[in-house]
Each structure stands twice: as C-alpha cells, then as structure tokens.
Amino acid sequence: MPTGDEGLTALVQARLAPLRVITAARPLDDWLPCIQLSTYATEAGRHVTVICWHTGRRKAEEAAGTIFRLLNGWYPPGPWHRLTARICGSCEPAGLGRAWARVDADTRWEGAA
Numbered sequence: 305m306p307t308g309d310e311g312l313t314a315l316v317q318a319r320l321a322p323l324r325v326i327t328a329a330r331p332l333d334d335w336l337p338c339i340q341l342s343t344y345a346t347e348a349g350r351h352v353t354v355i356c357w358h359t360g361r362r363k364a365e366e367a368a369g370t371i372f373r374l375l376n377g378w379y380p381p382g383p384w385h386r387l388t389a390r391i392c393g394s395c396e397p398a399g400l401g402r403a404w405a406r407v408d409a410d411t412r413w414e415g416a417a
Contacts, residue, residue, distance in 0.1 A: 312350050312411070313343045315380045320354070320371060336402060337367055349412035350384065361396035361403040368394065368405035375409045385412040 317325050324338040340355040354371055358364040368391050376389035389409035396403035 311382060312352065312380065312384065313341050315382070315384075316341060316343070316352055316354070316375070316409075319374055319378065319380070323356075323367075326357075337363070339371075346410065349410065352387070352409040352411075354407045354409075356405050356407070357402055358404075359402060361394055361405075364396070364403040364405040365391075365394050368407050371407045375407065380411070387411045 320339060324335055325341055326335055326338045327340070335357075337356060337358045339357070342353045344351055352375070354368075354375075356364055356367040356371060358367055372389050372391050375387050378387050379385070380387065387409040388411070389407055392406040392408050394403060394405035
C-alpha cells in the first residue's frame with residue numbers, strides 16, 4: 305500500500321468518487337462539479353485540503369457538507385488514524401460563473417515520514 309501524500313490522496317479520491325479530480329491547470333467549464341485535492345505532511349501526520357467547484361455558492365457549500373460527512377471520522381486503510389474534517393469557507397467571485405468551498409482534514413500518521 306502506498307504511503308505518504310500520494311497514498312492518502314488516492315484514498316481520499318476513491319472515497320469521494322465519482323467526483324472528478326482536476327488540477328489547477330485544467331479549465332473548469334465542462335467539469336463542474338469537480339474537486340481539487342492536496343495533501344502535505346504536518347508535524348503530527350497529514351493534512352488534506354479539498355476544494356469543491358460548483359455552479360454556485362449554495363451548491364458548492366452543499367457539496368462541501370457532503371464531503372465533510374464522508375471524511376470526518378473516516379478511518380482510511382493503512383497507517384493513518386481517523387480523519388478530523390472541517391468546512392473552511394466558500395467563495396463565489398463576481399462574474400466567474402462558478403463557486404468553490406473548502407474542506408480541510410487532518411490525520412495522524414504512524415508510518416515513517
């Protein structure tokens with residue numbers, strides 16, 4: 305089983321399927337709703353950020369609520385402990401035609417860094 309950021313990213317991506325994962329370089333027009341994932345090491349384990357893009361702020365916030373429920377309290381397989389998630393906010397920039405909401409989650413990691 306992969307460890308580190310790639311392993312946890314893959315597990316979170318599978319947990320949130322069928323939402324499409326995009327990179328910042330990909331245009332969003334035909335991909336809404338979709339998510340961007342990032343993970344990085346912390347002193348205590350790993351941090352996961354999920355940005356959910358949707359057609360409006362309300363829909364992005366509803367999607368963030370669903371993502372929160374899927375991640376908060378989840379025990380991913382492998383060397384990680386239970387995730388603790390929180391919704392961190394949302395934004396709908398004027399004239400963009402889309403909005404985003406952010407969910408952050410943290411887990412302790414028992415493997416070698």
